[in-house]
Amino acid sequence: MDKLVIEGGVRLVGTTEVSGSKNSLLPILAATLLTKDKCVIRNAPDLRDTLSMLRILRFLGLNTDFKENIITIRPNGLEKYEAPYKLVSTMRASFCVLGPLLARYKKAKVSLPGGCIIGVRPVDLHLKGLSKLGARLQIKEGYVFAEAKRLQGDHIYLGGPFGSSVLATGNVMMASTLARGTTVIESAACEPEVVDLARFLIKMGAKIKGEGSPTIEIQGVKELHGVDYEIIPDRIEAATLIMAAAVTRGEVLVKRARAEHLTAVLEKLKDVGVTLKNVKDGIFVKGTQKKFKPFDVVTLPYPGFPTDAQAQFMTLMSITEGISVITEKIYPDRFMHVAELNRMGAQIKREGPYAVVHGIKFLSGAPVMASDLRASAGLVLAGLVARGKTEISRIYHLDRGYEQLDAKLKKLGARIERVKE
Numbered sequence: 001m002d003k004l005v006i007e008g009g010v011r012l013v014g015t016t017e018v019s020g021s022k023n024s025l026l027p028i029l030a031a032t033l034l035t036k037d038k039c040v041i042r043n044a045p046d047l048r049d050t051l052s053m054l055r056i057l058r059f060l061g062l063n064t065d066f067k068e069n070i071i072t073i074r075p076n077g078l079e080k081y082e083a084p085y086k087l088v089s090t091m092r093a094s095f096c097v098l099g100p101l102l103a104r105y106k107k108a109k110v111s112l113p114g115g116c117i118i119g120v121r122p123v124d125l126h127l128k129g130l131s132k133l134g135a136r137l138q139i140k141e142g143y144v145f146a147e148a149k150r151l152q153g154d155h156i157y158l159g160g161p162f163g164s165s166v167l168a169t170g171n172v173m174m175a176s177t178l179a180r181g182t183t184v185i186e187s188a189a190c191e192p193e194v195v196d197l198a199r200f201l202i203k204m205g206a207k208i209k210g211e212g213s214p215t216i217e218i219q220g221v222k223e224l225h226g227v228d229y230e231i232i233p234d235r236i237e238a239a240t241l242i243m244a245a246a247v248t249r250g251e252v253l254v255k256r257a258r259a260e261h262l263t264a265v266l267e268k269l270k271d272v273g274v275t276l277k278n279v280k281d282g283i284f285v286k287g288t289q290k291k292f293k294p295f296d297v298v299t300l301p302y303p304g305f306p307t308d309a310q311a312q313f314m315t316l317m318s319i320t321e322g323i324s325v326i327t328e329k330i331y332p333d334r335f336m337h338v339a340e341l342n343r344m345g346a347q348i349k350r351e352g353p354y355a356v357v358h359g360i361k362f363l364s365g366a367p368v369m370a371s372d373l374r375a376s377a378g379l380v381l382a383g384l385v386a387r388g389k390t391e392i393s394r395i396y397h398l399d400r401g402y403e404q405l406d407a408k409l410k411k412l413g414a415r416i417e418r419v420k421e
């Protein structure tokens with residue numbers, strides 16, 4: 001296993017570029033199951049999660065090719081509809097093959113994904129939506145067995161106890177593209193990645209309206225054809241790079257970052273005192289020595305502050321003098337990074353879905369452990385700004401969702417090395 005060794009205290013300076021969006025790519029890869037034709041997907045980030053999803057598609061009878069950030073998918077005539085536990089359990093997002101398999105083959109057998117370190121991660125909304133479309137669902141031995149002669153469009157409310165669900169919206173939207181009649185999804189997720197998936201489906205010939213709003217209408221069609229499609233940049237990676245520049249007081253142009261996908265994050269950073277400028281092909285973080293102000297944040301479904309940027313913001317608040325309260329409304333247990341930041345001298349107290357951050361002057365480098373994708377990113381930012389050396393172990397978590405983050409930071413001047421553990 002690899003670890004990252006970071007010598008803190010360097011201001012990041014220069015230009016970096018955001019890769020394609022992981023959370024756009026994964027459901028879009030599942031959507032290629034909906035057609036017999038070839039699909040080409042461009043700007044695909046080279047991540048562990050990308051390889052995991054391609055492995056599942058190959059198991060389901062698709063030929064996959066991936067080079068220079070372009071994925072080509074070709075069905076090979078095999079019509080397999082079972083996604084096994086050993087593959088699904090490695091990455092929860094693979095559960096969104098259920099909707100496409102059901103729509104295409106009228107049956108599917110997909111392993112329940114199980115929970116993960118950030119929470120229980122139920123799939124009840126996925127199952128509710130698919131059964132509303134007429135699927136007969138049975139849960140046995142950790143698998144969902146689904147069958148439907150022909151899916152029938154319906155009016156489906158997909159709101160859950162924590163608001164909308166990104167992948168449940170994707171699963172149901174994909175299934176309803178080949179259903180008979182019209183489907184309306186109420187309380188749909190509005191994330192840019194859901195919009196990207198809808199646009200991919202529309203390019204395949206699906207009839208979808210309202211994507212990006214809480215009400216999406218899908219008119220079922222008989223079949224979908226292949227596409228050549230470029231996915232959007234990763235807004236969470238953009239937020240991570242912007243906060244890396246901010247926390248080190250650096251001066252960085254983050255190319256391909258789209259301000260319209262990051263309003264809540266950019267507004268919060270401006271409140272804190274970070275100087276940001278939207279430029280033609282990205283977002284410029286202007287260096288400043290002025291004192292940052294502590295600010296509270298509450299994570300919410302889009303367009304609220306994204307839970308996937310919560311750990312990174314906590315690192316920024318940990319060295320911003322004063323008190324800030326971080327409320328996690330999406331995954332109340334998503335605080336694995338708190339204990340690790342406190343090992344670096346941070347003063348953070350977790351109370352249920354709240355973390356009270358008492359900002360201090362500086363963090364001290366220490367050996368820490370990555371636990372989930374975004375907590376790992378928060379620890380990298382802490383290492384960049386801490387005094388002394390930080391070693392982050394188990395960085396395969398980071399490699400699931402960031403394309404060469406260490407190389408990008410090194411290019412901006414960070415003293416960061418990837419070494420074998």
Ligand code: EPZ
Nearest residue numbers: 023093121122123124125126160162165166167308330373
């Ligand atoms: C997507 O996960 C993202 N993953 C997550 O990013 C992200 O944190 C999450 O959306 C929220 O924005 C991908 O897109 C691959 P949800 P998803 O269904 O769709 C509850 C990352 O770091 N819920 O929107 O699985 C759920 O427990 C990952 O890139 C139900 O109750 O999340 C959570 O509290 C981590 N029942 C809330 O809804 C369900 O059936 C939002 O979850 C489904 C979800």
